[in-house]
Amino acid sequence: MSYAALKMIHVTSVVISYLLFSLRSIWKMRESSALQQRWVKITPHVVDTILLTSAIVLATRIHQDPIHDSWLSAKVIGLLVYIGLGMMALKFGKTRKARIYAWIAAQLTFLYIVLVAVTKNPAVVSFASP
Numbered sequence: 001m002s003y004a005a006l007k008m009i010h011v012t013s014v015v016i017s018y019l020l021f022s023l024r025s026i027w028k029m030r031e032s033s034a035l036q037q038r039w040v041k042i043t044p045h046v047v048d049t050i051l052l053t054s055a056i057v058l059a060t061r062i063h064q065d066p067i068h069d070s071w072l073s074a075k076v077i078g079l080l081v082y083i084g085l086g087m088m089a090l091k092f093g094k095t096r097k098a099r100i101y102a103w104i105a106a107q108l109t110f111l112y113i114v115l116v117a118v119t120k121n122p123a124v125v126s127f128a129s130p
Contacts, residue, residue: 010054020044025089025103074122078113
């Protein structure tokens with residue numbers, strides 16, 4: 001499979017994963033019964049498996065790894081933070097307010113991951129003055 005095709009699969013699965021997380025979060029905040037649908041419970045796992053697999057194959061294909069490439073390390077760490085926040089937003093947040101804060105933090109973390117991916121710079125967000 002070509003690099004371009006792999007990257008398209010990866011980017012498409014990022015978008016779908018993000019949209020599914022956002023939809024499930026909205027349903028969770030509204031306490032919607034839609035969360036109980038079978039496809040809602042299965043589809044995110046399938047999409048995230050494709051996303052992770054394509055990420056690993058892409059990193060291998062371009063000979064980069066999180067140990068030697070700081071931008072990739074930042075993405076992996078950001079992903080772990082994003083997953084933790086997503087779990088708080090969807091499952092473990094004890095109050096609606098806690099789930100909303102976790103969801104907002106997850107959105108910001110997702111934005112950071114995307115910016116790092118685009119710029120290949122882990123310090124893409126800098127609060128230091130020039």
